[in-house]
Amino acid sequence: MVCGSKKKSYLKSQNLKIFGQGKVNGIVEISGAKNSALVLLVATLLTNERIILENVPRLTDIEKMENILKNLGVNLVDKNNKLEIDSKNISFKELPYELVNGLRASFFCIGALLSKFGEATVPLPGGCKIGSRPIDEHINGLKALGAEIIIEEGIVKAKIKGKKNKLHGTNIKLKCPSVGATETLIMAASLAEGRTIIENAAREPEVQDLCHMLNKMGAKIYNSGKQNIIIDGVNKLGGCTHKVIPDRIEAGTFLIAAAATSSTIRISPVIPNHLKAVINKLQESGSEITIKDNSITIKGKEIKGVDINTAPFPGFPTDLQAPFTALMTIANGESKITETIFENRMNHIHLLNKMGANIKLNKNVAHIKGVKTIKGMNLVGSDLRSSAALIIAGIIAKGISRVYGLEHLDRGYENFESKLKTLGIEITRELSIENLSEKEYKINPELEEIRHIKAA
Numbered sequence: 195m196v197c198g199s200k201k202k203s204y205l206k207s208q209n210l211k212i213f214g215q216g217k218v219n220g221i222v223e224i225s226g227a228k229n230s231a232l233v234l235l236v237a238t239l240l241t242n243e244r245i246i247l248e249n250v251p252r253l254t255d256i257e258k259m260e261n262i263l264k265n266l267g268v269n270l271v272d273k274n275n276k277l278e279i280d281s282k283n284i285s286f287k288e289l290p291y292e293l294v295n296g297l298r299a300s301f302f303c304i305g306a307l308l309s310k311f312g313e314a315t316v317p318l319p320g321g322c323k324i325g326s327r328p329i330d331e332h333i334n335g336l337k338a339l340g341a342e343i344i345i346e347e348g349i350v351k352a353k354i355k356g357k358k359n360k361l362h363g364t365n366i367k368l369k370c371p372s373v374g375a376t377e378t379l380i381m382a383a384s385l386a387e388g389r390t391i392i393e394n395a396a397r398e399p400e401v402q403d404l405c406h407m408l409n410k411m412g413a414k415i416y417n418s419g420k421q422n423i424i425i426d427g428v429n430k431l432g433g434c435t436h437k438v439i440p441d442r443i444e445a446g447t448f449l450i451a452a453a454a455t456s457s458t459i460r461i462s463p464v465i466p467n468h469l470k471a472v473i474n475k476l477q478e479s480g481s482e483i484t485i486k487d488n489s490i491t492i493k494g495k496e497i498k499g500v501d502i503n504t505a506p507f508p509g510f511p512t513d514l515q516a517p518f519t520a521l522m523t524i525a526n527g528e529s530k531i532t533e534t535i536f537e538n539r540m541n542h543i544h545l546l547n548k549m550g551a552n553i554k555l556n557k558n559v560a561h562i563k564g565v566k567t568i569k570g571m572n573l574v575g576s577d578l579r580s581s582a583a584l585i586i587a588g589i590i591a592k593g594i595s596r597v598y599g600l601e602h603l604d605r606g607y608e609n610f611e612s613k614l615k616t617l618g619i620e621i622t623r624e625l626s627i628e629n630l631s632e633k634e635y636k637i638n639p640e641l642e643e644i645r646h647i648k649a650a
């Protein structure tokens with residue numbers, strides 16, 4: 195498979211110009227969760243009846259998923275954050291590489307398509323070197339459910355064995371609680387014959403949201419949010435109306451931005467239980483937090499260095515590791531950030547150090563000695579969450595920063611800069627007029643390939 199050119203030109207692309215040392219103040223409305231909306235869109239393939247999805251964030255990742263569904267023949271009416279989805283006329287088709295390239299969640303279609311058509315042909319996700327984000331758990335689980343799978347030239351071809359054209363329920367034990375694999379297998383098992391038990395399943399709120407919607411559609415899924423999920427297959431799924439849960443990662447990003455600027459904001463709507471690990475760490479690092487119904491108020495104070503280890507839910511989310519690292523650059527004292535979920539999710543460290551942070555990176559462990567200030571500069575986000583981290587760093591920093599690589603940010607944060615503007619940050623999207631030299635943005639050379647892997 196051919197990867198895109200390594201040498202990227204940022205000329206004429208957009209960037210965010212941020213005047214540093216800002217404060218945030220006010221109320222932020224949290225959007226629907228990207229990772230929920232993506233998989234809920236896939237789940238609509240399982241029924242011939244109409245699904246209404248509310249609170250869908252407007253993001254480029256969502257647009258990509260919509261295009262994949264449209265390509266399969268789904269009729270999709272888009273009314274701002276509400277989608278009316280009708281999958282009754284879909285037909286079996288290979289998902290085209292151009293549409294799935296770069297959207298890992300596109301691979302999650304395989305389970306739904308397989309149970310609907312008895313076969314599915316889906317390119318490997320991510321497009322390029324994806325060695326560090328395998329799909330073995332998806333594949334092994336689908337095989338256990340009765341699929342025959344071959345992978346040829348980057349294309350995964352799955353077919354149900356036997357004449358009945360039905361997957362059959364079984365016990366599946368995941369080696370790691372993969373979010374995507376749990377979701378793929380839940381969708382496949384919903385229309386299988388008999389009972390499936392997924393052991394060591396992911397417990398993330400987005401998995402629970404999927405189960406909630408499938409149950410509204412007539413599925414029989416028990417124990418979502420627990421380690422062993424039970425699915426009794428049904429013959430058919432119907433339509434429903436479902437509201438996507440609030441985005442806990444967006445919520446956490448704003449909480450961290452407030453802590454980093456010693457400011458006070460209120461975020462809502464949120465489901466506070468989804469943010470427990472993040473709230474605990476923010477409190478430990480000195481912020482005052484008040485939870486009231488579906489809102490959280492944070493009063494940022496002195497920032498103390500704290501250690502974090504990312505972990506599957508309910509642990510500290512890997513998707514907030516980069517923003518939290520930006521916060522720790524200006525903490526009093528030392529902190530140790532350990533990334534345990536993904537092999538290479540430390541792309542932001544090199545740039546934070548260029549801004550004046552004092553971070554020593556040893557594989558997946560960042561040892562941070564807090565500094566008083568960092569300075570603004572030109573920065574290029576290389577994945578979704580590191581882009582958010584760099585924006586927070588730009589807000590903290592002395593002077594002006596320009597953050598490039600917004601194609602990553604736009605995948606996962608709805609109206610990020612306008613929300614920050616409303617909170618009082620001087621931030622503007624501008625057309626880049628200069629061509630950044632590669633030296634300015636280049637990340638650790640060993641990690642260069644990883645830039646192509648969309649981490650969230």
Ligand code: UD1
Nearest residue numbers: 229299326327328329330331332370372373374535536650
């Ligand atoms: C989802 C989220 C992403 C989040 C991640 C972990 C979506 C669209 N994205 O990604 O934002 O960072 O969960 O919370 O929902 N693994 C295997 N074999 C597999 C699958 C995964 O070994 O078949 C490993 C991965 O390499 C990784 C770990 O499991 O080390 C977690 O990955 P997974 O939970 O699958 O992440 P995604 O579902 O891709």
